[in-house]
Amino acid sequence: MATxxxxxGGTSMAGIERIRHVASRVRREVEAxxxxxxxxxxxxxxxxxLVGFCREASPLADPAEYDVVVSSGEQVTSGLLAxxxxxxxxxxxxxxGWQLPVRTSAAHGLARIEEIGTGDLVAALDAGQVAVIxxxxxxxxxxxxxxxxxxxxxTSAVAVAAALGAERCDIYTDVEGVFTTDPRIVPRARxxxxxxxxxxxxxxxxxxxVLQTRSVELAMKERVRLAVKSSFSEEPGTLVVDEDExxxxxxxxxxxxxRNEAKVTIVAVPDRPGAVATIFGALADANINVDMIVQNIxxxxxxxxxxxxxxRTELVRARAVLEAAKDAIGFERLIxxxxxxxxxxxxxxMKSHAGVAxxxxxxxxxxxxxxxAITTSxxxxxxxxxxxxxxxxxxVLHTAYGLDAAA
Amino acid sequence: MATxxxxxGGTSMAGIERIRHVASRVRREVEAxxxxxxxxxxxxxxxxxLVGFCREASPLADPAEYDVVVSSGEQVTSGLLAxxxxxxxxxxxxxxGWQLPVRTSAAHGLARIEEIGTGDLVAALDAGQVAVIxxxxxxxxxxxxxxxxxxxxxTSAVAVAAALGAERCDIYTDVEGVFTTDPRIVPRARxxxxxxxxxxxxxxxxxxxVLQTRSVELAMKERVRLAVKSSFSEEPGTLVVDEDExxxxxxxxxxxxxRNEAKVTIVAVPDRPGAVATIFGALADANINVDMIVQNIxxxxxxxxxxxxxxRTELVRARAVLEAAKDAIGFERLIxxxxxxxxxxxxxxMKSHAGVAxxxxxxxxxxxxxxxAITTSxxxxxxxxxxxxxxxxxxVLHTAYGLDAAA
Numbered sequence: 001m002a003t004x005x006x007x008x009g010g011t012s013m014a015g016i017e018r019i020r021h022v023a024s025r026v027r028r029e030v031e032a033x034x035x036x037x038x039x040x041x042x043x044x045x046x047x048x049x050l051v052g053f054c055r056e057a058s059p060l061a062d063p064a065e066y067d068v069v070v071s072s073g074e075q076v077t078s079g080l081l082a083x084x085x086x087x088x089x090x091x092x093x094x095x096x097g098w099q100l101p102v103r104t105s106a107a108h109g110l111a112r113i114e115e116i117g118t119g120d121l122v123a124a125l126d127a128g129q130v131a132v133i134x135x136x137x138x139x140x141x142x143x144x145x146x147x148x149x150x151x152x153x154x155t156s157a158v159a160v161a162a163a164l165g166a167e168r169c170d171i172y173t174d175v176e177g178v179f180t181t182d183p184r185i186v187p188r189a190r191x192x193x194x195x196x197x198x199x200x201x202x203x204x205x206x207x208x209x210v211l212q213t214r215s216v217e218l219a220m221k222e223r224v225r226l227a228v229k230s231s232f233s234e235e236p237g238t239l240v241v242d243e244d245e246x247x248x249x250x251x252x253x254x255x256x257x258x259r260n261e262a263k264v265t266i267v268a269v270p271d272r273p274g275a276v277a278t279i280f281g282a283l284a285d286a287n288i289n290v291d292m293i294v295q296n297i298x299x300x301x302x303x304x305x306x307x308x309x310x311x312r313t314e315l316v317r318a319r320a321v322l323e324a325a326k327d328a329i330g331f332e333r334l335i336x337x338x339x340x341x342x343x344x345x346x347x348x349x350m351k352s353h354a355g356v357a358x359x360x361x362x363x364x365x366x367x368x369x370x371x372x373a374i375t376t377s378x379x380x381x382x383x384x385x386x387x388x389x390x391x392x393x394x395x396v397l398h399t400a401y402g403l404d405a406a407a
Numbered sequence: 408m409a410t411x412x413x414x415x416g417g418t419s420m421a422g423i424e425r426i427r428h429v430a431s432r433v434r435r436e437v438e439a440x441x442x443x444x445x446x447x448x449x450x451x452x453x454x455x456x457l458v459g460f461c462r463e464a465s466p467l468a469d470p471a472e473y474d475v476v477v478s479s480g481e482q483v484t485s486g487l488l489a490x491x492x493x494x495x496x497x498x499x500x501x502x503x504g505w506q507l508p509v510r511t512s513a514a515h516g517l518a519r520i521e522e523i524g525t526g527d528l529v530a531a532l533d534a535g536q537v538a539v540i541x542x543x544x545x546x547x548x549x550x551x552x553x554x555x556x557x558x559x560x561x562t563s564a565v566a567v568a569a570a571l572g573a574e575r576c577d578i579y580t581d582v583e584g585v586f587t588t589d590p591r592i593v594p595r596a597r598x599x600x601x602x603x604x605x606x607x608x609x610x611x612x613x614x615x616x617v618l619q620t621r622s623v624e625l626a627m628k629e630r631v632r633l634a635v636k637s638s639f640s641e642e643p644g645t646l647v648v649d650e651d652e653x654x655x656x657x658x659x660x661x662x663x664x665x666r667n668e669a670k671v672t673i674v675a676v677p678d679r680p681g682a683v684a685t686i687f688g689a690l691a692d693a694n695i696n697v698d699m700i701v702q703n704i705x706x707x708x709x710x711x712x713x714x715x716x717x718x719r720t721e722l723v724r725a726r727a728v729l730e731a732a733k734d735a736i737g738f739e740r741l742i743x744x745x746x747x748x749x750x751x752x753x754x755x756x757m758k759s760h761a762g763v764a765x766x767x768x769x770x771x772x773x774x775x776x777x778x779x780a781i782t783t784s785x786x787x788x789x790x791x792x793x794x795x796x797x798x799x800x801x802x803v804l805h806t807a808y809g810l811d812a813a814a
Contacts (some may be wrong), residue, residue: 016463050483056423057487058494065493068486068501071477076457079475080464086464086472094475098505099550143506 042073151315449480481541
C-alpha cells in the first residue's frame with residue numbers, strides 16, 4: 001500500500017461545507033487503497049485575524065506567545081477535518097505539532113523543522129486511520145509552540161511526506177496547477193503537466209505564489225514528488241519532479257513577474273575604490289536585501305551612477321539609511337522609482353541552449369520596452385522595466401518563447 | 408510572598424482592549440508583591456462559534472476531536488494576555504494544558520482534573536513571571552487534548568489554586584459578586600460580602616450561574632478561598648468561605664429561581680406496589696433526571712396521581728418514554744406543564760432555626776400563590792409555582808426574609 005500526503009490550503013478549509021468536500025476527496029484516496037496523512041491550513045482569513053490580535057496587543061509581541069495564538073487556526077481545522085472524516089465513515093484522528101512531535105528550531109514565527117516523530121503516526125496509518133496534521137506548527141526542544149512562517153503548511157506537508165517516505169505529496173490549492181504565466185494577463189497561458197524543482201523555486205522567488213519557497217527546497221533535497229492540484233476540480237494538476245523525469249524539455253517553463261521592486265539610483269558617486277562598498281554595506285547593516293545592481297561605466301568623469309533595486313516595502317527605510325550615509329558615500333542625489341516591475345523567464349532548458357536571452361531582449365526592444373536592469377541565474381533571466389509595460393511584456397515574452405496554448 | 412490565582416471570564420477577555428485592561432489588573436497584584444497565576448476563558452462567543460463548527464461537521468462529533476477544536480479559544484486568549492502583560496512591562500508566559508500538564512480523566516468534553524503538574528509553574532513564579540493558563544482544557548493520560556465542560560475555567564482556576572496552595576482564587580466576571588437574588592427582579596437585592604461554600608453550591612444548582620457548580624465543590628473540598636468580583640469595577644465582591652468564617656450568620660443568604668423545570672402529572676396510576684417504580688425506572692433508563700416528586704395519597708380509590716418535574720429540555724423525551732411504557736405502568740393519561748418555575752431560599756442558618764419553611768409558605772399563601780411541589784435539603788427549601796408568579800414570589804420572599812437593602 002502506497003503512503004500519500006495530501007495538503008489542503010486555507011481556501012479549501014474555509015467553512016464546514018468545504019471541509020466536508022475535502023473529507024470526500026480524502027475518502028476517495030483511502031478507498032483507492034492508500035495510507036493517507038493529511039496536512040491542513042487554517043480557514044482562509046483566520047491566520048490574519050489571529051495575527052491582527054497579536055499586533056493589536058503589542059507591535060512587539062513576544063514571538064513565543066505569538067506562536068501560541070496563531071497556531072490555533074490549524075488546530076481547529078485539523079479537529080474539524082477528523083470529525084468530518086469520521087462522519088463520512090473514514091476512521092481518522094488529529095496529531096498536533098506537539099503530539100507527533102514536529103520538532104523545530106527555536107526561531108519563533110519562522111522556525112525550521114528539524115525532525116518529525118513518526119511512531120504514533122505510522123501506528124495510526126497501520127491501524128487504518130487517516131492522520132490529520134495541522135500545518136504551520138511545531139514544538140521546540142523546550143516544549144514551546146512554534147510556527148514556520150506564512151505559507152509554512154506546504155513545508156509541513158513536504159516534511160511529513162519525507163518522514164514517511166511517502167510516494168507523493170499532493171498540494172491542493174485554489175488554482176489548477178502551475179501555469180506558464182498568470183492567466184489573468186495571458187488568457188492563453190497553459191497549465192504545465194510537469195516542472196522541475198529548480199524551475200518551481202525560481203518561479204516562487206519571482207512572485208508565482210503557488211508554493212512556499214522553502215517547501216520546494218525541502219522537496220528537492222528530500223526528493224519528494226510534489227503535485228499541485230485544485231481542490232475544486234478533477235484536473236490532474238502539475239507534477240514537480242526531478243529534471244531527469246521530464247522527457248521533453250521545454251526551453252522555457254514560464255514567464256513570471258514581481259511587483260514588489262523599487263529602483264534606487266544614486267547619482268554622481270565618486271569613482272574611487274570603496275564608495276560602492278559603503279553604499280551596500282550601509283544597506284546590509286540595515287538588513288535590507290538588494291536584488292539587481294547596475295553600475296554605469298564612467299568614461300571621462302570622476303563620478304559614476306549606481307542603480308539597484310530593493311523590496312518596495314523597504315524603500316522608505318533604504319532612503320533614510322542612504323541619506324544618513326550621504327557624507328560617507330559622497331554622492332550628489334538619490335532618485336527613487338516605485339513604478340518598476342521585474343519580469344523573468346525561467347527554464348532549465350536554457351542551461352544547454354544559447355540565445356535565450358537574445359530572444360527576450362529582442363522581443364522587448366521590438367515593442368519599445370526599455371530594460372533598466374538585468375540579472376540572470378543558471379535557469380532564469382530577469383529584467384527590470386517600467387511598470388506600465390508589465391502586461392505587454394509578459395504577453396510578448398509568452399508568445400516569443402512559444403508558450404501560448406493553441407487557440 | 409502570597410500566591411494568588413486570578414481567573415477572568417469570556418466577557419473580560421472579549422477583545423484586545425479588555426485583555427489590556429485585564430493585564431493592568433494583573434499588574435496591580437504583581438506590584439502589590441504577589442506571585443500571580445492567571446486562568447483565562449475564551450473570548451465571549453468564541454466557544455459557541457467553535458461548538459457550532461463541530462455540530463455542523465457532525466452531530467455525533469468524535470469527542471476527542473471536539474476537544475481539539477473547542478480548546479483553541481482559551482489557547483488564543485492565554486497567548487494574547489501573555490503578550491499584553493509583556494507590553495505592560497510584566498514578564499509573563501503561557502502554559503497550555505499539555506504543557507503544565509493539567510492531567511484529566513479521558514471523559515472528553517466533560518473531563519475531570521486528576522492532577523496538575525506544578526514544577527514549571529512554580530519555577531516561572533519563582534523567576535518573577537506571571538503564569539497565564541488557559542482554562543477549560545487539559546490532557547489525558549494518552550496525551551490527547553481534553554476539556555472540562557462549559558464553565559470549566561472556574562474549575563481550572565480552583566484546581567490551580569489548590570495545586571499551588573494559593574492564598575486565594577479571585578474569579579473576575581461580569582457581575583459585582585453574589586447577590587441575595589436577581590437584581591433585575593428585585594432592585595433592592597444586596598451583594599453578599601461573604602457566603603459559605605454550601606450556600607454557593609445550592610444557589611448554583613438552582614440557577615444562579617455565577618460559578619460552575621463543580622468549581623465550588625472543588626473549592627470546598629480543597630479549602631480554596633474563592634472571591635467573586637467584577638473585572639469592570641473596583642468593588643470588593645463576594646468571598647466564598649467556610650461556614651466558621653462567617654461570624655454573623657444570616658438566616659437566609661439568598662432567593663434563587665430556575666426556569667428550566669417542566670411538570671409532568673401522571674393521572675390515575677394503579678395504587679399497587681411497583682407502579683411508581685416502573686415510572687421512574689423508565690425515566691432513569693433514558694437518563695432523564697427527575698427533580699421534585701409528589702404523590703397524591705389515595706384515600707378511597709384504587710388509583711393515585713403522580714407529579715414530578717424534569718428539565719424542560721427533556722420534556723419531549725420524557726413524554727415519549729412514558730407513553731411507550733403506558734401499558735406497563737397502566738396509567739390513564741399524562742399532563743405536561745412547562746409554565747412552572749422553581750423558587751428556592753438558601754441559607755446555612757436554617758440548619759439551626761425552625762420556622763424558616765413556615766415563613767415561606769405563609770408569604771406565598773398571602774399573595775395567593777399556590778405551591779405545586781416542595782423539596783428541601785439541609786440548607787434549601789424549593790417550591791414549584793406557576794411561572795406567572797415568578798417575579799412576585801421572589802420579591803415577596805426577599806422581603807419576608809429581611810434581605811432588602813435599606814432604601
